[in-house]
Amino acid sequence: MSRSVVVLGSTGSIGTQALDIVAAAPGRFTVAGLSAGGANLELLVAQARAHAVPVVAVADPAAGPTLRDALPGTRVLAGPDAAAELAATGADVVLNGITGSVGLLPTLAALRAGSTLALANKESLVVGGALVHAAAVRPDQIVPVDSEHSAIAQALRSGAPGEVHRLVLTASGGPFRGWSAERVASATPQQALAHPTWSMGPVVTVNSASLMNKGLELIEAHLLFDVPVERIAVVVHPQSVVHSMVEFVDGSTIAQASPPDMRLPIALGLAWPDRVPRAARPCDWSAATSWTFEPLAEDVFPAVGLARSAAAASATHPAVYNAANEEGVAAFLAGRIGFGRIVATVARVLEEHDGTTAQALTLDAVLDAERWARARAREVLAAG
Numbered sequence: 086m087s088r089s090v091v092v093l094g095s096t097g098s099i100g101t102q103a104l105d106i107v108a109a110a111p112g113r114f115t116v117a118g119l120s121a122g123g124a125n126l127e128l129l130v131a132q133a134r135a136h137a138v139p140v141v142a143v144a145d146p147a148a149g150p151t152l153r154d155a156l157p158g159t160r161v162l163a164g165p166d167a168a169a170e171l172a173a174t175g176a177d178v179v180l181n182g183i184t185g186s187v188g189l190l191p192t193l194a195a196l197r198a199g200s201t202l203a204l205a206n207k208e209s210l211v212v213g214g215a216l217v218h219a220a221a222v223r224p225d226q227i228v229p230v231d232s233e234h235s236a237i238a239q240a241l242r243s244g245a246p247g248e249v250h251r252l253v254l255t256a257s258g259g260p261f262r263g264w265s266a267e268r269v270a271s272a273t274p275q276q277a278l279a280h281p282t283w284s285m286g287p288v289v290t291v292n293s294a295s296l297m298n299k300g301l302e303l304i305e306a307h308l309l310f311d312v313p314v315e316r317i318a319v320v321v322h323p324q325s326v327v328h329s330m331v332e333f334v335d336g337s338t339i340a341q342a343s344p345p346d347m348r349l350p351i352a353l354g355l356a357w358p359d360r361v362p363r364a365a366r367p368c369d370w371s372a373a374t375s376w377t378f379e380p381l382a383e384d385v386f387p388a389v390g391l392a393r394s395a396a397a398a399s400a401t402h403p404a405v406y407n408a409a410n411e412e413g414v415a416a417f418l419a420g421r422i423g424f425g426r427i428v429a430t431v432a433r434v435l436e437e438h439d440g441t442t443a444q445a446l447t448l449d450a451v452l453d454a455e456r457w458a459r460a461r462a463r464e465v466l467a468a469g
């Protein structure tokens with residue numbers, strides 16, 4: 086039977102690839118809804134027409150009338166809550182491909198509605214933490230789409246939870262691998278946006294360059310697989326073919342390998358636990374090739390260490406880690422600050438955060454921490 090799928094962030098890198106997968110597997114999926122920010126209405130309209138989508142959501146309230154004119158017969162939701170409203174409609178699968186912690190409420194809404202959450206929007210899990218788990222109404226409701234976490238989920242099929250010794254996240258190292266700290270500090274947006282192996286949206290690409298992406302992924306892995314951060318290692322693998330590994334207690338390591346192509350983990354996220362035939366090309370074993378692994382230069386890239394400290398500090402520190410970074414990335418891409426100030430600002434704001442002492446994390450506590458971190462980061466960034 087066809088699976089109904091809602092795609093949040095349909096006009097982005099994850100969203101467009103998800104719709105490619107749906108189009109390439111006729112009869113397997115039905116698109117039940119699309120959502121976007123509103124920056125690319127032409128594409129959103131074209132997608133809605135191509136997939137005969139019954140509901141479209143857009144964050145920009147001013148885009149509502151344009152969409153209603155262009156899509157007669159389609160229900161249009163417009164405004165900041167539109168994505169969460171769409172996520173709550175009870176589709177079989179909600180793919181969250183929104184960028185940033187603005188994806189938190191849609192993530193919670195999808196889980197509460199009982200939909201399988203195919204999660205690319207790692208920020209919502211990192212900032213929401215225990216809240217996200219508490220919103221789930223059944224086990225295994227969250228299926229990772231992030232390539233590393235998809236790799237780990239696949240590798241975990243090889244053993245029982247008690248047999249897992251540690252998780253090993255691979256990192257490409259980004260465009261500044263091998264650079265000195267001084268050189269990294271003055272990198273330009275153009276340099277930061279030139280990822281060596283993946284073509285992705287701008288925020289995750291800059292996060293890869295600063296290794297903040299790997300810090301977020303460390304916390305994401307801890308939350309998804311319930312493995313303490315001390316038992317999650319990060320290793321640099323510049324080819325991005327081994328997407329991560331699980332080391333078992335007997336010394337066996339199971340790795341997942343495929344050329345860097347998000348269509349594979351997206352397809353698996355939509356079809357989990359099944360695989361979609363020909364979702365992506367496999368490795369070519371007929372050509373000579375080599376895979377290399379090296380330690381992360383933690384002195385040049387402190388972001389992963391900061392994530393370890395944030396995860397240990399309190400339940401609201403991860404939200405602060407992410408919010409300060411989102412502010413830093415926006416300022417960097419707007420040309421207001423140098424690259425080195427992104428992570429320096431995250432470190433400073435984390436240090437100043439009091440953290441929650443409450444037993445149970447609440448949504449208000451997360452949103453308060455976010456608001457405080459964004460305001461404080463803006464002050465620090467403006468002060469120069």
Ligand SMILES: NC(=O)C1=CN([C@@H]2O[C@H](COP(=O)(O)OP(=O)(O)OC[C@H]3O[C@@H](n4cnc5c(N)ncnc54)[C@H](OP(=O)(O)O)[C@@H]3O)[C@@H](O)[C@H]2O)C=CC1
Nearest residue numbers: 094096097098099121122123124144183205206285286289
């Ligand atoms: N791209 C990749 O290969 C990978 C991405 N990820 C993660 O997936 C997520 C998406 O990344 P990516 O696709 O690269 O990002 P993009 O910037 O390419 O796309 C972001 C999407 O989110 C939409 N959007 C922005 N704000 C809102 C909002 N308030 N409500 C609804 N939609 C909104 C955008 O719409 P509009 O076009 O209107 O702005 C766009 O469709 C991120 O969390 C990223 O870290 C994880 C692994 C790999």
Ligand SMILES: CC(=O)[C@@H](O)[C@H](O)COP(=O)(O)O
Nearest residue numbers: 231232256257258259293298
């Ligand atoms: C494709 C994907 O999952 C990205 O999150 C990827 O991880 C970015 O690569 P690096 O962060 O390892 O450079």
Ligand SMILES: [Mn+2]
Nearest residue numbers: 231232233302
């Ligand atoms: Mn990733």
